[in-house]
Amino acid sequence: MSQAIRFRPQVELAGQVKVDVQQVRHPHYGRYLEEFAPGQVFVHPRGFTFFRAQMEAFARTYLQCNPLYLNEQFARANGFAGLPASPQMVFNVVLSLGVQNDSEKAMANLGYYDAQYLRPVYASDTIRSLTKVIDRKERGAGQPGIVTIRTLGVNQCDQVVLQYERKIMVAGQGNRPPTTPLPPSENGLMPAFPWVEDGEVWLPEFPARGVAGLTGPRSYFEDFSVGDIIVHANGRTVTDEHLPLTYAVGNTHPLHFDQVFSSGLSGKMSGKPIVYGGLVFAWLEGLASRDVSENSVWELGFTEGYHTQPTIAGDTVAALSRVLAAEDAPGDLGAAFGSVTFQLVGVKNISAASALAKHGEDLFIKENDKKAIGKEKIDEKIFEIERRLLIRKRG
Amino acid sequence: MSQAIRFRPQVELAGQVKVDVQQVRHPHYGRYLEEFAPGQVFVHPRGFTFFRAQMEAFARTYLQCNPLYLNEQFARANGFAGLPASPQMVFNVVLSLGVQNDSEKAMANLGYYDAQYLRPVYASDTIRSLTKVIDRKERGAGQPGIVTIRTLGVNQCDQVVLQYERKIMVAGQGNRPPTTPLPPSENGLMPAFPWVEDGEVWLPEFPARGVAGLTGPRSYFEDFSVGDIIVHANGRTVTDEHLPLTYAVGNTHPLHFDQVFSSGLSGKMSGKPIVYGGLVFAWLEGLASRDVSENSVWELGFTEGYHTQPTIAGDTVAALSRVLAAEDAPGDLGAAFGSVTFQLVGVKNISAASALAKHGEDLFIKENDKKAIGKEKIDEKIFEIERRLLIRKRG
């Protein structure tokens, strides 16, 4: 149904409205340290409809090799209702939708914890994002504090598709005006926040046998033994593409696309726009995918994820994986599938093979643990995380 | 239905066909000044099917924050038949389809006037573009002239979705060969050109209440008073992405993607490819969207639009808005909606806040009016326009 409306013709007005530079406002988004209150829930704006187009573009841009995200026939033959969104895209979108409330004023992302993918996201699903403030740690006047938040991605049926915890470093407000307030909630109550400890994962009914011929022969469950180190051969040079890719997933932090903003910063973040960390994580997973996840049917989740150095356009990123655990999947699923936990490490401007030759076992020691054991941090190391996948058995 | 045809095998031929460099042609497109005849109508080639993919990509690339263009559920809840194309995409496509006839030989785009969006464009709509030559002003031998044209975007049901007027600066033919002629019209008559003065706008039946929680709390109709200046916090660095983005909307002018062409020019346009102005306009609207249009349900149109300085890759653009008018929408629509006219100003390589601090009210004076009042033009100012939006009341 539509309506036909006649509006007054638009006429030139600017010269008739006197300019008063005092009648000005400067809307700012994100939250300063004082603006985070433990217990508070943010309902993030916009939402995000997953269209097949960006689902495919995401998988390809970040070098995904698992046909589950590239080949619709393959996805259906594996029991999915259609091509699922890659978990990395789900994570990036859910996090990015929250930036406007959570971290647009943050100075750094300190870590990702306890992420769990709980349901597939398909084309035409619309995902909203919610955040609960868990903790605010102040570290003295003039010092940025640390805020712990939990975020949920929820689909149009109000089902949680992803949950994770995150720590961010946030500066105090100082003498700056407050940021844009939240819209009032519908009924004056704090919105529901359906975080689930140890939730069930809703998976398709996978067929007993996989599809032959479309995946690598050396990345079945049986190919992974605890302690294996897998050096992923190819790297990826990140280009200025990262500026548009940041807002493609909904991330509004100017650090990633506003050179004037970046130039005005001091310290490690100053200079060229920094690549949004979620994109770096996605590239590293993609680089690893040919060797570790082509026969994976589900990304269970990840924890202890740290961006240890920033990445900028022109940097080449490369990845290594190390097997931390491998066990049968629970119950009946265990006959054909196992879960494998990998330590994923990213490096920049050095090949993965050279990084291993140069740094050896130090590559796999958490950067934050190094000081305590008298080791130096590795400048070429950009990322570390533990991730767990559900992988088909060769059988 | 298909047919099976056997062709002769293709065999190598180049060595057998003598090269005669005199048997050459150089097809050129666009029109020289003399080739524009007032009254003439160009039916532009190709047409453009709007696919959801590019509709979403456009909204995201240009930093659109209104969920109307990002969240299908939200669009439907607002009465739309699906996700509409963003008005900026409609404008960019309709203009770009016409470049091959209108402006591929133009030296500059002088201004946009009286643009009206008359109907939504949805996924799978195919838009054609038509232009009528209104006026040709010659300014003496060897001088470029000024051509005034009107352009329509028409959908597959022959309904006008957008109309606007544009002035361009065009050089004479000189001793160059003529450009590629138009195809003959079907019946030898000038094609119809259904421009409508003050037309009705075909809008969805909007629900009385908006969708809660997905849009900003400070961009309802009541939030805008005449004279308000709104400084949009974030800028966007434009990268080389603009080269492919130009033809993504169908624009064929080499100034925007051919470095050899650009290097051969003299004057302000020489050097790196210039960003097609329609893209700059789209970025500026996107940068403003979080503060002014998240609760807008229709872009009514714009006028007095001028690109006052060129933008190239590497430049960071930022935006300011000023409220020029705010009034109830006509008839019943006025209960829940009002129209707001904004002056939108773009700057480059300076933050919007710094630009306001540095230039004050001069930012909002039309660049072309400055000479007459003894003011200097502002090098950092790249764009100015008046735009009118239909915005929901908070109620």
Next chain:
Amino acid sequence: MSQAIRFRPQVELAGQVKVDVQQVRHPHYGRYLEEFAPGQVFVHPRGFTFFRAQMEAFARTYLQCNPLYLNEQFARANGFAGLPASPQMVFNVVLSLGVQNDSEKAMANLGYYDAQYLRPVYASDTIRSLTKVIDRKERGAGQPGIVTIRTLGVNQCDQVVLQYERKIMVAGQGNRPPTTPLPPSENGLMPAFPWVEDGEVWLPEFPARGVAGLTGPRSYFEDFSVGDIIVHANGRTVTDEHLPLTYAVGNTHPLHFDQVFSSGLSGKMSGKPIVYGGLVFAWLEGLASRDVSENSVWELGFTEGYHTQPTIAGDTVAALSRVLAAEDAPGDLGAAFGSVTFQLVGVKNISAASALAKHGEDLFIKENDKKAIGKEKIDEKIFEIERRLLIRKRG
């Protein structure tokens, strides 16, 4: 149908699993010279679902001007079941899917031969790729050899959509470990390889008359006479966009997106990532499309295709076409259509017009033939091929 599974909580593990840098593997893909055995068939991994999004994006990125690939109404009015994928996209995908087996260790692509497009590819079709090794020519110890392969693109109904032959230069294994082996075939037999000599082409039933007004007036069959040289006016500067575009079509060769890899090479390929040749070919066809293929309804195929110089980001490519043959289409089709064979030549960092003025007929002599006739190769020439199109008659 779905199942709800409870997994054990993921806990941090890295510190508990001792790092043993000897327990390492380095998966490598592609094949060294010794690993190619004539008669062998590779079933390539992944497959590739053609989604409308990337079909449109491909057509626009590579400057396609034929509305057949841009305007769904136009495609249907021409008898197609929907918007077909552009032949260049089909070629790029089929070749790229094979890189992991065929050429990820290749040093150079030597030539394309006997390519035939046998059926349209539509949105939602899933294409797999197969390669048969035809010949392996060794050229002495320490020298790279030449491998001749044939590749097929096959749709989900096991119909061949494209076949072509290719020669590649491949180094020997030396003391490097072997590459990742093929997965075993289902039954231990060599997979079928349905190459067809001189196959039938499955075409839509084209309507007798074309669609008026959407295509150029000077690119009908009658406009092309043997010997005509057509200088395509515009060039296209290739940007860093080519890095993501490489994997967008499924190509896994690090030469095209890994600066660390490229920096480690010696010779002509060292330095910045080289643009994957298939993309260069696509841009050149796009640049030519406005002048030669807007009225084409089918790309029949191509042969004798050579990349004679590499292209890197920042280079501007331009194109010229020369008519080598023009004849009526077979049978009834000949009343309204003819086939035209073009020599397509690409140049870089010079306009096509300047290249013709500077090099004259030498531009159209095959680079590999020049030594024998005492001519110098042209550094500015990047590509040459013979391609054959089915083009509508003006009638």
